[in-house]
Structures are given as C-alpha cells and as structure tokens.
Amino acid sequence: MTARHDVLAIGNALVDVIAEAPASFLAERNIAKGSMRLIGADEAETLYAAMAQGREISGGSAANTVAGMAAMGAKPAFVGRVANDQLGTIFAHDIRAAGVDFTTAASVGTTPTGRCLIVVTPDGDRTMNTYLGACQELSEADLDAETVAAAQILYLEGYLWDPPVPRAAMKKAIAVARANGRKVAMTLSDVFCVEGHRADFRDLLESHVDLMFGNENEVCALYQTQNLDEAMAELAKHSAIAVVTRSSKGAVVLEGGRRHVVAAEPVARVLDTTGAGDLFAGGFMAAMVAGRSMPDCARAGCIAAAEVIGHFGARPEADLKALVAARLG
Amino acid sequence: MTARHDVLAIGNALVDVIAEAPASFLAERNIAKGSMRLIGADEAETLYAAMAQGREISGGSAANTVAGMAAMGAKPAFVGRVANDQLGTIFAHDIRAAGVDFTTAASVGTTPTGRCLIVVTPDGDRTMNTYLGACQELSEADLDAETVAAAQILYLEGYLWDPPVPRAAMKKAIAVARANGRKVAMTLSDVFCVEGHRADFRDLLESHVDLMFGNENEVCALYQTQNLDEAMAELAKHSAIAVVTRSSKGAVVLEGGRRHVVAAEPVARVLDTTGAGDLFAGGFMAAMVAGRSMPDCARAGCIAAAEVIGHFGARPEADLKALVAARLG
Numbered sequence: 001m002t003a004r005h006d007v008l009a010i011g012n013a014l015v016d017v018i019a020e021a022p023a024s025f026l027a028e029r030n031i032a033k034g035s036m037r038l039i040g041a042d043e044a045e046t047l048y049a050a051m052a053q054g055r056e057i058s059g060g061s062a063a064n065t066v067a068g069m070a071a072m073g074a075k076p077a078f079v080g081r082v083a084n085d086q087l088g089t090i091f092a093h094d095i096r097a098a099g100v101d102f103t104t105a106a107s108v109g110t111t112p113t114g115r116c117l118i119v120v121t122p123d124g125d126r127t128m129n130t131y132l133g134a135c136q137e138l139s140e141a142d143l144d145a146e147t148v149a150a151a152q153i154l155y156l157e158g159y160l161w162d163p164p165v166p167r168a169a170m171k172k173a174i175a176v177a178r179a180n181g182r183k184v185a186m187t188l189s190d191v192f193c194v195e196g197h198r199a200d201f202r203d204l205l206e207s208h209v210d211l212m213f214g215n216e217n218e219v220c221a222l223y224q225t226q227n228l229d230e231a232m233a234e235l236a237k238h239s240a241i242a243v244v245t246r247s248s249k250g251a252v253v254l255e256g257g258r259r260h261v262v263a264a265e266p267v268a269r270v271l272d273t274t275g276a277g278d279l280f281a282g283g284f285m286a287a288m289v290a291g292r293s294m295p296d297c298a299r300a301g302c303i304a305a306a307e308v309i310g311h312f313g314a315r316p317e318a319d320l321k322a323l324v325a326a327r328l329g
Numbered sequence: 330m331t332a333r334h335d336v337l338a339i340g341n342a343l344v345d346v347i348a349e350a351p352a353s354f355l356a357e358r359n360i361a362k363g364s365m366r367l368i369g370a371d372e373a374e375t376l377y378a379a380m381a382q383g384r385e386i387s388g389g390s391a392a393n394t395v396a397g398m399a400a401m402g403a404k405p406a407f408v409g410r411v412a413n414d415q416l417g418t419i420f421a422h423d424i425r426a427a428g429v430d431f432t433t434a435a436s437v438g439t440t441p442t443g444r445c446l447i448v449v450t451p452d453g454d455r456t457m458n459t460y461l462g463a464c465q466e467l468s469e470a471d472l473d474a475e476t477v478a479a480a481q482i483l484y485l486e487g488y489l490w491d492p493p494v495p496r497a498a499m500k501k502a503i504a505v506a507r508a509n510g511r512k513v514a515m516t517l518s519d520v521f522c523v524e525g526h527r528a529d530f531r532d533l534l535e536s537h538v539d540l541m542f543g544n545e546n547e548v549c550a551l552y553q554t555q556n557l558d559e560a561m562a563e564l565a566k567h568s569a570i571a572v573v574t575r576s577s578k579g580a581v582v583l584e585g586g587r588r589h590v591v592a593a594e595p596v597a598r599v600l601d602t603t604g605a606g607d608l609f610a611g612g613f614m615a616a617m618v619a620g621r622s623m624p625d626c627a628r629a630g631c632i633a634a635a636e637v638i639g640h641f642g643a644r645p646e647a648d649l650k651a652l653v654a655a656r657l658g
Contacts, residue, residue, distance in 0.1 A: 019426075053396070053423035053644055056385035067382070086415040086441070094382035097348075112415070315382055 003152035005101065006074040006289040007185075010143075010170055011062025011157030012135040013080030013095075013104070014114045015087045016274065018312055019054035021119045026127055033121065036128040036190045038162070044131035047117055056087075057313035058094035059116055060135075061189060062157035064275045064314040068282025068304050070099035071320040074289055077101035077151065079142060081166075083134040087113035098315065104142050107134045124270035124309065136163040140172050148173050149180040152289060153211075155281075158189030161197050174208050187281055188214035194221040205238055211288075213281045215245045232259075243298065245280050245305075251298045262298040265306035265327075275314025279304040283324065292328070300324050332481035334430065335403040335618040336514075339472075339499055340391025340486030341464040342409030342424075342433070344416045345603065347447045347641050348383040355448060355456055362450065365457040365519045367491070373460035376446055385416075386642035387423035388445055389464075390518060391486035393604045393643040397611025397633050399428035400649040403618055406430040406480065408471060410495075412463040416442035427644065433471050436463045453599035453638065465492040469501050477502050478509040481618060482540075484610075487518030490526050503537050516610055517543035523550040534567055540617075542610045544574045561588075572627065574609050574634075580627045591627040594635035594656075604643025608633040612653065621657070629653050 026033050029047075039047065058067075066076035078095055082088030084106040091113060095102045114133035118126050138160070148154060154177040160166045177184050186209050188194050194201055194214075201222060205212055212235075214222065219231040219242070228244075235242040235254050242254040246264075253260040283304030287297040307318050355362050358376075368376065387396075395405035407424055411417030413435040420442060424431045443462035447455050467489070477483060483506040489495045506513050515538050517523050523530055523543075530551060534541055541564075543551065548560040548571070557573075564571040564583050571583040575593075582589040612633030616626040636647050 048422060051422075051426065053387065053426040054419075055642060056419060058382065090383075090385060093377060093380075097380065097382040313384060 004147065004150035005077040005152065007066060007069060007153040007155050007285055008077045008079065008148055008151035009062040009066045009155040009157070010079045010166070010173060011160055012060045012114060012132065013063060013082045013091050014060040014116045014130065014135065015091055016057050016059035016116045016118050016314060017048065017054045018057060018118045018120060018272065018274070019051040021052060021121065023121045026119060026121070031127055031129070033127050034125050036130060036192065039129050039131055041131060044115070044117060044129070047129055051117065051119065055312060056090065057315060058091050059275070059314050061159055061187065061278045062155060063095055064278035065155065065282040065285070066100045067095060067098040067315045068279045068320060069286040071316045072283065072286035072300070072304070072324060073321050074286045077147065079104050079138070081107055081134045081138040081142065083107050083109070083111060083113045085112050087115060088134070094315070104138070107137045109137070111137065118274055120272045120274070120312070124273050126272060126274040128274070132163065135160070136165065138166040138169055140169045143169055143173055145176050148176045149182070151177070151182060153183045153185050153285060155285065156184070156186040158187050158193040158201070161193060161200065178208065183210040184208055185211035185285065186213070187277065188212070188218040188222065191217050191221045194218050198222060205240055209240050211241045211243070213243050213245065213277065213284070215247070215277060219244050241294070243284060245277055250302060251280065253294045253298050255294050260295045260298060262295055262302060265302045267306045267310055270309050272312045273309045275308045276305045278314055279308040279316065283320070287324070296328055299328055303327055333476065333479035334406040334481065336395060336398060336482040336484050336614055337406045337408065337477055337480035338391040338395045338484040338486070339408045339502060340489055341389045341443060341461065342392060342411045342420050343389040343443045343445045343459065343464065344420055345386050345388035345445045345447050345643060346377065346383045347386060347449060347601065347603070348380040350381060350448045350450065352450045355450070360456055360458070362456050363454050365459060365521065368458050368460055370460060373444070373446060373458070376458055380446065380448065384641060385419065386644060387420050388604070388643050390488055390516065390607045391484060392424055393607035394484065394611040394614070395429045396424060396427040396644045397608045397649060398615040400645045401612065401615035401629070401633070401653060402650050403615045406476065408433050408467070410436055410463045410467040410471065411442045412436050412438070412440060414441050416444060417463070423644070433467070436466045438466070440466065447603055449601045449603070449641070453602050455601055455603040457603070461492065464489070465494065467495040467498055469498045472498055472502055474505050477505045478511070480506070480511060482512045482514050482614060484614065485513070485515040487516050487522040487530070490522060490529065507537065512539040513537055514540035514614065515542070516606065517541065517547040517551065520546050520550045523547050527551060534569055538569050540570045540572070542572050542574065542606070542613070544576070544606060548573050572613060574606055579631060580609065582623045582627050584623050589624045589627060591624055591631060594631045596635045596639055599638050601641045602638045604637045605634045607643055608637040608645065612649070616653070625657055628657055632656055
C-alpha cells in the first residue's frame with residue numbers, strides 16, 4: 001500500500017497568544033522561565049488579563065511540526081481537537097492553509113479551543129502556559145484507522161500523553177501503525193511530561209517507537225541523570241533512532257550504535273524560541289521522507305529551527321524548502 | 330474642568346487577520362491593491378478560506394492611533410463596539426493592555442466582532458477587506474457625555490461615518506465636545522469614505538473640526554482634484570489645522586496660513602504598511618497634548634509611523650516614547 005500521507009501527527013490543537021514581558025513578570029508570579037505548564041480556565045483568564053497586548057498565531061507542538069513539513073514539500077495530516085468557536089476556526093484555517101490535511105471534527109460542548117499563553121522575555125526565551133480546553137476531548141473515535149494505516153510515519157506529541165482520553169487514542173494509533181508496518185515517531189515534549197510518564201515513555205522507546213526526539217533536559221530526565229553522556233548511552237541501547245537537540249549546540253543523532261553530531265545554524269537575532277524543537281522535528285522528518293541521510297536530516301532540522309526562532313510565532317514564515325535546498329542542495 | 334483624558338477616540342473595534350500573498354492573489358479576485366473595502370459575512374468567509382495562514386493582531390484605525398498615543402505617555406480612551414466572543418475578548422484585552430481606557434459594553438446579539446482581512450504583498454503594501462460586524466452597532470447610548478466633555482480632544486475615525494447608527498453617535502459627540510470647548514479631530518480614513526461622504530466631510534472641516542488628518546489621495550478626493558497643491562490651497566482656507574501625509578515624502582501641516590513640511594523617517598525595511606496613517610495621527614496628537622510645536626508634532630507622527638511599518642500589525646511594538654525622545658529630545 002502506498003503511503004497516503006508522509007506523516008500523520010496527533011497533537012494539541014492550540015492557538016498561541018504571544019506577548020512580551022520582562023523576566024520579572026514571571027518571577028513575580030512564580031512561573032519558571034522557559035517552562036511549559038498546564039493551567040485551568042480561571043488561571044488562563046487571570047494571567048491573560050495581566051499580559052501585554054498580544055498577537056495570536058496558530059500553534060500546538062505537533063501541528064507546528066507538520067506545518068513545517070508541508071512547507072518543505074511533504075504531505076502531512078494532523079489529528080487534534082478544537083471547539084466550534086473563533087479560535088477553532090483560526091486553527092483549522094491556518095493548518096489547512098499551511099498545506100496539512102486536517103479533518104478532525106470540532107467538539108460541540110462549551111469547552112473552548114485550547115490556547116497557549118506565551119510570555120516572551122527580551123532574551124527570546126518563551127514560557128508557555130497552556131489551557132488545553134477542547135484538546136483533551138480528542139478520542140479514539142476521531143482516528144480513522146485506514147488513514148493511520150496509510151501514513152508512512154505516525155508522529156505523537158508527548159504533551160498529549162497527559163490527558164487520558166487522547167492517550168488512549170494514541171495507543172490505538174500506535175497499534176494500527178505497527179500492525180501495518182509503519183514507523184512510529186514521538187517527541188518527549190517537555191521535562192514535566194517525562195517526569196509524569198517516565199515509565200510509559202521508556203516503554204514506548206523500548207518497544208513501540210522507531211524515532212524519538214528530545215532535548216538535553218528531557219533525555220536526562222528520562223534516565224534521571226544530570227549527565228547527558230549517560231543519558232545518550234542509555235538511548236543508544238535501543239534500536240530506535242534517538243535525536244537529541246541541544247539549542248545553540250546543534251543536535252546529536254543516535255542510530256544503531258552510530259552517533260552523528262550536527263552544528264546549529266547561525267541565527268542573526270533570536271526573537272522568540274517558541275517552536276524551535278517542533279520545527280527541528282519537522283525539518284528532520286521532511287528530509288527523512290525525502291530519503292536524505294541522517295546527518296542531513298539533522299541539518300534540515302537545524303535549518304527549520306533557525307528560521308522559526310527569528311520571528312514571533314511557531315509556524316514557518318520563510319520558504320523552508322528553498323532554505324534547505326540552498327544549504328543542503 | 331481638567332481634561333480626564335488627553336483624547337477620546339471613537340472608531341471601529343476590529344481584529345486584524347494578516348496574511349501574506351502575491352499581488353496576483355488580489356488581481357485574480359479583482360481587489361484593488363492598497364485599498365480598503367467593506368465586505369459582508371459571506372465574502373469574509375470565502376476570502377479567509379483562500380488566504381494563507383495568518384496572524385491575528387488587534388487593529389481598528391482610531392484604536393491603533395490611541396494605542397500609539399498611550400505608548401507615548403498620553404492618556405487616551407476608546408469607544409467602539411465588539412461582540413461577546415473570543416475576538417472581542419482579544420480586542421478588549423489588547424487595547425486595555427496598551428494603556429487605553431476602554432469600557433464600551435460588548436453587544437449581545439449574534440453578530441460577531443468585526444475583523445479586517447489584510448493581504449500583505451511582498452512590497453509591504455496592505456489591502457484591507459473589512460467585515461464590520463458588531464462595530465456598526467455602536468450607538469449614542471454607548472457614549473458617556475461627561476467623559477466626552479472631559480477629554481481634551483475628541484478624535485473621530487472617518488471609516489465609522491459610513492454606518493448610520495455610529496455616525497449619529499459621532500455627531501452627538503461632536504456637539505458635546507464643542508459645547509464644552511474641547512478640540513475635535515478626525516481622519517478622512519480612505520478615499521472611499523471621502524467619495525461617499527464628501528459633503529459631510531467638507532462641512533465638518535468647515536464648521537466642526539479643529540484638526541484633520543488625510544493622505545494625498547484622500548485630500549485630493551475631498552476637493553475632486555488630481556492636483557495636491559490645489560487640494561492644499563483649499564484646505565488652507567479653513568481655520569482647522571490640516572495635516573497631509575505623503576508616505577515616503579513625509580507630511581505637510583497647514584496651520585493658519587503657514588505650511589510646515591516634514592520629511593519621512595528612514596525605515597530599514599517596509600514589512601507591512603498597515604497602521605502607518607493611524608500611528609502618524611497618534612504620534613502627532615501625543616506630541617500636541619505634550620505641548621510640542623507643529624513641526625515636532627509632524628515629526629513625532631513620522632517616527633511613530635516608521636516604527637509600525639517595520640513589522641506586521643498596526644500596534645506599536647517598540648518603545649515609542651523612547652524613540653521620540655531620542656529623535657526630538
């Protein structure tokens with residue numbers, strides 16, 4: 001069976017609300033700078049009221065990843081839940097306009113579309129406060145088994161392992177993908193995800209996943225160590241390809257006993273780091289489905305990540321396909 | 330009576346939906362590049378579906394103007410109508426976060442908050458397609474006469490002269506302001522506004538307005554001439570101060586028989602011209618209430634306009650107060 005999509009991603013369908021603030025804004029509220037945390041509707045309202053004027057740009061980690069893949073010429077699909085409201089309309093419009101198949105029905109209840117309140121500090125660092133809203137209502141019923149079976153890669157957002165109903169849907173999708181000989185990829189997403197689901201994530205890596213993305217902090221958290229080399233030694237024991245992103249230090253690909261080290265792309269000015277990891281994964285997988293080598297996949301990831309941190313918002317603005325072609329040929 | 334606000338502005342409460350497109354996108358749809366036009370709900374939906382992924386940033390001409398004034402240290406208020414929906418929440422949040430008093434109640438009907446679908450072409454030019462929505466429901470009942478009477482300047486958006494109910498509200502506001510010895514300022518907004526309301530706008534200038542902003546095309550349309558000098562000769566006959574903006578050619582202030590010519594500020598890269606005129610008016614009036622000379626008011630306008638065309642969106646992002654202080658002292 002020919003793959004209908006290069007990748008089918010399951011993730012949170014969020015609209016980002018991005019505002020700038022000094023680091024003291026976070027300190028005064030005891031919010032850890034650079035982190036992602038989940039907040040409820042009440043806190044979302046209080047925090048939003050305190051934030052500066054913002055800009056709204058569609059986001060969601062896996063959604064950003066597939067938007068990046070589409071910009072590089074791949075054929076992705078996205079599964080995630082919005083509500084039947086204005087933010088949901090914006091999310092659906094934007095992901096389709098990016099060239100991603102998106103057909104998940106909007107929920108009909110009163111829970112609104114999820115949003116991520118992002119505070120960007122003057123150093124370009126982003127601190128994310130996520131109100132999941134309708135995202136949590138994604139269920140098995142939203143997955144079309146044939147579409148999952150027909151996608152070359154199933155890509156899972158670690159963030160969505162937290163709410164139980166979407167987690168069950170992702171487990172089902174893994175079973176379908178594997179039964180059909182498809183690849184399964186995932187991102188560890190965040191240290192809090194790893195802390196909360198360490199046993200599950202280790203089990204996924206051991207037995208169910210072919211490709212895993214994580215940053216230094218996440219892979220260290222996965223193996224409860226402060227030492228990146230120790231964590232990478234553990235990762236290398238698995239048959240899955242593990243890709244460790246290291247911000248300005250580039251990325252390391254661990255593949256069947258081999259280790260590929262790739263430098264980061266230079267960036268003129270880091271304005272907003274939101275989406276760096278998402279776009280890295282997008283660049284990597286777009287290059288992979290195009291048949292490139294592992295080091296070139298990592299380079300494509302670095303190129304896509306460098307583009308997205310040069311502007312506000314986590315969706316690509318430049319012509320990623322041209323950027324990658326110019327750099328990698 | 331001490332002025333409670335430096336300016337009270339009445340205008341459209343819009344959220345801008347900004348997406349990039351080649352000029353051919355407009356040509357194929359017979360949309361005049363660089364124009365503003367009003368569209369209905371159906372066309373808004375069709376056009377939005379065809380647009381690329383976007384970013385949502387609060388807008389509205391007079392709202393942008395007062396956001397700019399607040400950024401320069403003035404104390405503005407804004408009167409305009411949103412609906413009780415997510416875009417309305419965004420508009421209200423952003424204008425308050427900008428430091429503008431905004432207390433107009435949201436409408437309770439089914440008409441949604443207005444939005445402006447903005448197509449930005451690679452030259453930075455913006456083409457605006459405005460669905461007014463709840464904006465048109467602004468009425469006399471939304472105006473607090475004491476607040477109008479207590480504001481140093483009443484500022485009116487020409488765009489809002491089009492729908493009849495808000496027009497009546499603005500006429501009432503003019504009467505209150507004048508009865509209380511306050512200044513009345515307005516912007517011609519757009520050639521289509523001038524074409525549609527030429528007699529009214531001439532009458533306003535003749536008898537009711539102390540300060541008028543317009544660009545070259547608008548003032549030429551006001552006097553039905555292709556010749557800017559002819560139009561300026563007509564403008565100079567009135568006691569009102571007339572300020573003519575000329576894009577990269579700067580601005581001309583016509584004041585009691587005198588003519589002050591000011592050059593435009595240099596801009597590294599014009600990314601999106603949305604809001605240039607709005608921020609010019611904001612910079613001008615903020616300097617005026619601070620007691621600056623007419624040429625310095627025009628210079629402050631040029632500085633504020635230059636800032637806003639260097640990024641997407643029509644609200645200031647840089648510290649305008651510091652920018653103006655650095656340039657004008």
